[in-house]
Amino acid sequence: GASDTEIKIGNIMPYSGPASAYGVIGKTEEAYFKKINAEGGINGRKINFISYDDGYSPPKTVEQARKLVESDEVLFVFNPLGTPPNSAIQKYLNTKKVPQLFVATGATKWNDPKDFPWTMGWQPNYQSESRIYAKYILKEHPNAKIAVLYQNDDYGKDYLKGLKDGLGAKAASMIVIEESFEVTQPTVDSAVVKMKSLNADVFFNVTTPKFAAQTIKKMNEIGWKPVHFLNNVSASIGSVMKPAGFENAQGIISSNYLKDTSDPQWKDDAGMKAFDEFLTKYFPEGNRIDGSVMYGYTVAQGIVHVLKACGDNLTRENVMKQAANIKGLELGGLLPGIKVNTSPTDFAPISQLQLMKFKGEKWDLFGDVISGDVGG
Structure with a gap:
């Protein structure tokens, strides 16, 4: 999943089906990684983001996860969306020791490092x-x-x-x-x-x-x-x-836990200005007032933080290790006072809300x- 020139990241989204409104999250992430690549990548490596549609159908999720792991040989599966889809692939990814990282669902069960050491949530549960x-x-x-x-x-x-x-x-x-x-x-x-x-x-x-x-x-x-x-x-x-x-x-x-893009109070906020610059340059077709766009942008920043922390040691073990040692990380899209924190015994990165x-x-x-x- 990683070489001297690239990092392969897998992703599964409902681009079709009953939860297709969330498909924009995958599109936003793709655009954010384009930005990272345009700026020189991560420690000199370009991100190769491979995202598949599962239509929010668990059997299809299983098929796409296998494809990502066995034929695309990704380093990890990032931000796959939905509780039923993620439930369907959790055992498989843990057996294969492939990180199922920052899943896009707030089910409480993603915070279970003892039984599922390769699965980690993102948003408040x-x-x-x-x-x-x-x-x-x-x-x-x-x-x-x-x-x-x-x-x-x-x-x-x-x-x-x-x-x-x-x-x-x-x-x-x-x-x-x-x-x-x-x-x-x-x-x-x-x-x-x-x-x-x-x-x-x-x-x-x-x-x-x-x-x-x-x-x-x-x-x-x-x-x-x-x-x-x-x-x-x-x-x-x-x-x-x-x-x-x-x-x-x-x-x-x-x-x-995220700033609302339509709220004028963030008009002069540095985090919001950076978000707007990103949209203008890399994702002009993104709907600014769709909360899913801010969500995709913020979680993509989270994974970039983890990958930078990995340095040149891009093994699956080290990816999980760095993801489980985030301390007081502030991201531009999070509300003031809300920080990302994890530990080897706490796989719930964000646990505060307003x-x-x-x-x-x-x-x-x-x-x-x-x-x-x-x-x-």
């Missing part, structure tokens, strides 16, 4: 995010009747578990409905109607962008106005809020940066 919402609900809406809509897989169940753990003994009485859906369904409209009929006044929306936009539209259509919590993976203005209609999205609460509320055409941050640490 779903359970800690849910616990942060639970803390807020208990404080601000202690008598809430909560409806939960979640995708019926590890991703959805992780969020649900975090919410229940965070609510503690009150979970059983506060949650009035847990409605799951399959990612293959065309819509979740009937679930929204059902939840409204139970008079729930707090709604926890655990969906990916397509279903998130649908839900927001449907709620407006039927006049259901609970306090609405939307998981961070669908907080994108470009792929969720705008398509759902800004007027329908007012007051939604979510959380973030709450935010949708107002007008942008997210307004509020409260402090909160840590929702959950053990692996």
Whole structure:
């Protein structure tokens, strides 16, 4: 995967299928590596980024992972997207001792260095995010009747578990409905109607962008106005809020660890200026207000940091070693106060978030940066 002139990085993304809104992450990473190569590469080596489409279908993910490892012979698999797809390749990559690095999913199980020493997460995990919402609900809406809509897989169940753990003994009485859906369904409209009929006044929306936009539209259509919590993976203005209609999205609460590109407070921020220069020069077709673009940009910076730290020792073991020894790394796209930290016993690089509320055409941050640490 590495020679004196190049570093081969493998990647798997849903460029097609139900989660295709996330495909732009792979495109952003490709553009960022072009920038790195144009500037001379990493320690003199150019990045050869090989990215395949799995359509968010786990059997296809397995096929693409094998191709990357066995025929492309990549050094590691970087930022493959989705909980079900990553679950399908985790054992294979660990058996082969190929790093499955900075996976693009916040499932809690990626932080398990004891059983899966070759797999590491990136973004704050779903359970800690849910616990942060639970803390807020208990404080601000202690008598809430909560409806939960979640995708019926590890991703959805992780969020649900975090919410229940965070609510503690009150979970059983506060949650009035847990409605799951399959990612293959065309819509979740009937679930929204059902939840409204139970008079729930707090709604926890655990969906990916397509279903998130649908839900927001449907709620407006039927006049259901609970306090609405939307998981961070669908907080994108470009792929969720705008398509759902800004007027329908007012007051939604979510959380973030990345700067929101549409927020004027970052106008003179050095990190945002660097991001804009990158877009102008290397990714002009990128949609600036799609949160996935900032996500791809930031995680690509994270892997460049790891590769630089490897020096000339580009073995798979050393890649994992450097990834597991990141201390207080600040990246331009992260919110102030949020840093990347890992250790040999902690494979959760980012574990802090800040709450935010949708107002007008942008997210307004509020409260402090909160840590929702959950053990692996």
